[in-house]
Amino acid sequence: MSSPTxxxxxxxxxxxxxxxxxxxxxxxxxxxxxxxxxxxxxxxxSHLELAPGLWSTDGTTAFLTAGPADGITVVGSGEAVDGxxxxxxxxxxxxxxxxxxxxxxxxxVVELAMRADKYAIRTRDDASPVLTEFxxxxxxxxxxxWVINGLFEPxxxxxxxxxxxxxxxxxGVHRSVGEVVFRVPGIGHEIRLHAEAEKLGxxxxxxxxxxxxxxxxxxxxxxxxxxxxDGSVVIDFxxxxxxxxxxxxxxxxxxxxxxxxxDVRVEAGEKIPG
Numbered sequence: 001m002s003s004p005t006x007x008x009x010x011x012x013x014x015x016x017x018x019x020x021x022x023x024x025x026x027x028x029x030x031x032x033x034x035x036x037x038x039x040x041x042x043x044x045x046s047h048l049e050l051a052p053g054l055w056s057t058d059g060t061t062a063f064l065t066a067g068p069a070d071g072i073t074v075v076g077s078g079e080a081v082d083g084x085x086x087x088x089x090x091x092x093x094x095x096x097x098x099x100x101x102x103x104x105x106x107x108x109v110v111e112l113a114m115r116a117d118k119y120a121i122r123t124r125d126d127a128s129p130v131l132t133e134f135x136x137x138x139x140x141x142x143x144x145x146w147v148i149n150g151l152f153e154p155x156x157x158x159x160x161x162x163x164x165x166x167x168x169x170x171x172g173v174h175r176s177v178g179e180v181v182f183r184v185p186g187i188g189h190e191i192r193l194h195a196e197a198e199k200l201g202x203x204x205x206x207x208x209x210x211x212x213x214x215x216x217x218x219x220x221x222x223x224x225x226x227x228x229x230d231g232s233v234v235i236d237f238x239x240x241x242x243x244x245x246x247x248x249x250x251x252x253x254x255x256x257x258x259x260x261x262x263d264v265r266v267e268a269g270e271k272i273p274g
Contacts, residue, residue: 022241045063051123059110062088064085075096101125138271142268146267163255195224204221207219217272222239222269251270
């Protein structure tokens, strides 16, 4: 076991800075804490909940028809929507498309999204109590025992692995670039987890563990700095974080690859949001 940490431990100071940045990033305007709906578009121009105007799609293009009374403007340009506008996205793309409401007409942003090759909208309302009442994500105390040394074993070529998502109507794909191999306290065998590539050579691992559904959400993720030339990595589970779907029912966040599980309680990182 590691020696006890103290308030002056530089590891704790770095972790606290990480937590401050994480909480600040969540509490942004029209961020993940502001989602108030997820709705599919249909072929006929129709009213949707929480969003003025008439919305539709022909399967390739999304359409919005609105007039001056709807108070809708285009994000970025601020141009009022008076008539029909359209947008085209590729699968998994999103667009902060139009806005309305509030004193400045920008309280709610409507995000257009293409998921499972279908168009949907999500409303992002800065008056959502999930945002206005947010202070910080609850976490376990910093525990140096959950800073784990491991090895990254890359694949010769990335492998696309089918996965589920937080929305049962949306399937996903995990592009595995290799496996992170390590041991954890209390388990005699190696753990192997699929990893995705991130910017600058870093890795992202989405995983289950025995705290899920108890003190933590159904799954979490942890970013791993770029492997060293010999493939060695450091996995700091104190920095395990929730996906947006832990904060809102309107996410389409990816689930772990089947078998990406750690069969002990990883009592480190973020807990279920309060």
